[in-house]
Amino acid sequence: MINQYLLKEVISHFDFVGSLLKCEPYGSGHINDTYLLEYKIPHMGVVPIILQRMNTNVFKKPVELMENIMNVTSFLREKITENGGDPERETLTVILNKAGKPYYKDSEGNYWRAYHFITCATGYDEVKCxxxxxxxxxxxxxxxxxxxxxxxxxxxxxxxxxxxxxxxxxxxxxxxxxxxxxxxxxxxxxxxxxxxxxxxxxxxxxxxxxxxxxxxxxxxxxxxxxxxxxxxxxxxxxxxxxxxxxxxxxxxxxxxxxxxxxxxxxxxxxxxxxxxxxxxxxxxxxxxxxxxxxxxxxxxxxxxxxxxxxxxxxxxxxxxxxxxxxxxxxxxxxxxxxxxxxxxxxxxxxxxxxxxxxxxxxxxxxxxx
Known part of the structure; x- marks a missing residue:
């Protein structure tokens, strides 16, 4: 379990907007540690964010991993826009840290990244229909x-x-x-x-x-x-x-x-x-x-x-x-x-x-x- 002090450190290094209402474990993934954050923003309501600690035992080069994600999602955003789609919902949006990087390395050497949470959509663990x-x-x-x-x-x-x-x-x-x-x-x-x-x-x-x-x-x-x-x-x-x-x-x-x-x-x-x-x-x-x-x-x-x-x-x-x-x-x-x-x-x-x-x-x- 990740201690709260480390979580606070990580959160403070990302450009999240608003007042933090909630931070709790999220999802059913086997590899990374995932958290759902909720921020209250005046006149906008509650905005959810996904925060993940990348498993560097599995992904030995997290910086290269994030380069892949940034390059592929940028390419996808262009294609989706060309096709008249909504890139905010049809591909992932990475949130940069305060230094302008797509990840943050914490004081214990862990690598973290954040995404906008895509609302009103669900990922199913089993085929229901x-x-x-x-x-x-x-x-x-x-x-x-x-x-x-x-x-x-x-x-x-x-x-x-x-x-x-x-x-x-x-x-x-x-x-x-x-x-x-x-x-x-x-x-x-x-x-x-x-x-x-x-x-x-x-x-x-x-x-x-x-x-x-x-x-x-x-x-x-x-x-x-x-x-x-x-x-x-x-x-x-x-x-x-x-x-x-x-x-x-x-x-x-x-x-x-x-x-x-x-x-x-x-x-x-x-x-x-x-x-x-x-x-x-x-x-x-x-x-x-x-x-x-x-x-x-x-x-x-x-x-x-x-x-x-x-x-x-x-x-x-x-x-x-x-x-x-x-x-x-x-x-x-x-x-x-x-x-x-x-x-x-x-x-x-x-x-x-x-x-x-x-x-x-x-x-x-x-x-x-």
């Missing part, structure tokens, strides 16, 4: 479309090899061999599952190297709750949580959405009989994503969307298992086997996708017009 999932797909597809002309190679890698599945596999093997927490003996079935799917760890990298898949600006954490849905129009209006925006593959963004949103159970569901990849939800998302991309993806990228779903699901499960073997140092956990439960749901989804592989490809072909 088809329309919300469809709207998130449109939003992430539009994110690809708007950034299609941005030079992806100029972005920093905020986490090196983040979706380099081959590199993730190497880290996994190292975690198994070192077994620092002596947990490997209890997860042999899960370890074997990864080893049996080693081909998936190489396929996307090989396709990129051969030129089949182009490098793009990617979000890399395309869960449903990273799209804000307007409370009145019920349209997906803003993609948030841009920490992992960097060069990558569009099909990885698609795949991460499917592994999270098309699952019939929670990411940490213990009863694996409840876990399937819902083909109806897969179709809902595929339709929205392809429409949102507005013709900016290549034919090869669209054909590879099911592959992106399977690889991203395996990779995520492998990451959860690796973290479990290493002592739960990356993802926040609520109980000792939390990462293990998470990995098992992902592996169950991979198995289910393999059973439904022909159906997934048929659905993608249906919307690849």
């Amino acid at each position: 088809d329309e919300d999932f469809y709207q998130s797909a449109l939003a992430f597809g539009k994110f690809q479309s708007l950034l299609a002309d941005y030079p992806a190679e100029k972005l920093h890698e905020t986490i090196p090899d983040f979706h380099n599945t081959k590199a993730r596999f190497a880290v996994f093997k190292d975690a198994v061999e070192k077994d620092v927490c002596h947990r490997a003996k209890d997860v042999q079935a899960e370890i074997q599952f990864v080893l049996e799917h080693v081909d998936l760890a190489h396929v996307l990298g090989d396709m990129q190297a051969s030129g089949e898949l182009p490098l793009r600006v990617t979000h890399n954490d395309t869960k449903l709750n990273n799209v804000l849905i307007d409370d009145k129009t019920h349209q997906g209006i803003c993609v948030i949580d841009l920490d992992t925006v960097m060069p990558g593959l569009a099909i990885n963004d698609f795949g991460d959405s499917i592994r999270f949103g098309a699952s019939t159970g929670a990411e940490d569901e213990k009863d694996l009989s409840k876990i399937e990849c819902d083909m109806h939800l897969f179709e809902v998302y595929t339709k929205g994503f392809i429409k949102g991309c507005d013709g900016r993806l290549t034919d090869e990228e669209i054909k590879a969307l099911p592959l992106g779903a399977k690889v991203m699901t395996l990779e995520c499960g492998m990451r959860f298992l690796t973290d479990y073997l290493q002592g739960d140092t990356y993802f926040k956990t609520k109980y000792p086997t939390h990462n293990l439960d998470r990995c098992r749901t992902q592996f169950k989804l991979v198995s289910d996708m393999e059973k439904k592989w022909d159906t997934m490809n048929e659905i993608v072909s249906k919307y690849n017009i």
Whole structure:
């Protein structure tokens, strides 16, 4: 828990206007520490602000991370304005500190940043209805479309090899061999599952190297709750949580959405009989994503969307298992086997996708017009 004196120090170094009414923890993110601040401004009412302490154990170069966010949001603001949209609601607005920087480094060495809170919009942790999932797909597809002309190679890698599945596999093997927490003996079935799917760890990298898949600006954490849905129009209006925006593959963004949103159970569901990849939800998302991309993806990228779903699901499960073997140092956990439960749901989804592989490809072909 962050002490109040440190919070006061941080808040005093940002150009917030008005009288502070409230400062409390906010959201359900695994990585950063997030606070909701409310300020009372005369003749304007209450203005909410998001304040975050960046996790520098995960993001080793927070200054480069904020450079990415500033550059991408500035580019998005221009595109949104050109298209007649509202950049105040359709992309994040960073609040500069009093020194004019997009972050503040506190007296203990922590890095903080602040955003305007987008009101009358909600991020959902679970798919409650088809329309919300469809709207998130449109939003992430539009994110690809708007950034299609941005030079992806100029972005920093905020986490090196983040979706380099081959590199993730190497880290996994190292975690198994070192077994620092002596947990490997209890997860042999899960370890074997990864080893049996080693081909998936190489396929996307090989396709990129051969030129089949182009490098793009990617979000890399395309869960449903990273799209804000307007409370009145019920349209997906803003993609948030841009920490992992960097060069990558569009099909990885698609795949991460499917592994999270098309699952019939929670990411940490213990009863694996409840876990399937819902083909109806897969179709809902595929339709929205392809429409949102507005013709900016290549034919090869669209054909590879099911592959992106399977690889991203395996990779995520492998990451959860690796973290479990290493002592739960990356993802926040609520109980000792939390990462293990998470990995098992992902592996169950991979198995289910393999059973439904022909159906997934048929659905993608249906919307690849």
